Amino acid sequence: MYDENNIFAKIIRGEIPCEKVYEDDEVLFFKDINPIAKVHVLGIPKSQCVDFSDFIYKNTPTTISEFFNKTHLVIEKLGIAKDGYKVISNSGTNGGQEVPHFHIHILGGQKVNLSI
Numbered sequence: 571m572y573d574e575n576n577i578f579a580k581i582i583r584g585e586i587p588c589e590k591v592y593e594d595d596e597v598l599f600f601k602d603i604n605p606i607a608k609v610h611v612l613g614i615p616k617s618q619c620v621d622f623s624d625f626i627y628k629n630t631p632t633t634i635s636e637f638f639n640k641t642h643l644v645i646e647k648l649g650i651a652k653d654g655y656k657v658i659s660n661s662g663t664n665g666g667q668e669v670p671h672f673h674i675h676i677l678g679g680q681k682v683n684l685s686i
């Protein structure tokens with residue numbers, strides 16, 4: 571069940587401010603409030619999706635691919651494509667997801683020492 575009062579839903583509605591990197595009718599990319607790398611940007615669809623699986627189940631292949639194409643446009647805009655980066659989605663309890671609105675983390679601008 572999607573919680574309409576989660577932090578990212580409030581950011582989408584403009585109830586909480588954020589530092590926007592890219593926005594259109596479908597998606598929003600903004601800086602993480604507690605960055606763990608020189609570049610730490612979050613990307614979210616504006617539609618109500620709890621986690622990665624929910625995003626996949628609820629959307630068409632076109633919408634899903636557009637989200638990831640826009641993710642790469644943002645990576646280019648951030649100037650981190652050449653030197654490398656990490657794209658991470660924490661999903662659900664075991665994935666360590668804290669905010670229950672599907673999002674991806676874009677991390678770069680330095681060597682990102684997060685290992686799996």
Ligand code: 5GP
Pocket residue numbers: 577586588589600601602603604605612659660666667668669670
């Ligand atoms: P998760 O653990 O759910 O994958 O990551 C949630 C991320 O959201 C964390 O990196 C956290 O710093 C970020 N975050 C939480 N609240 C806010 C907020 O109000 N504004 C912004 N810009 N980021 C937030």
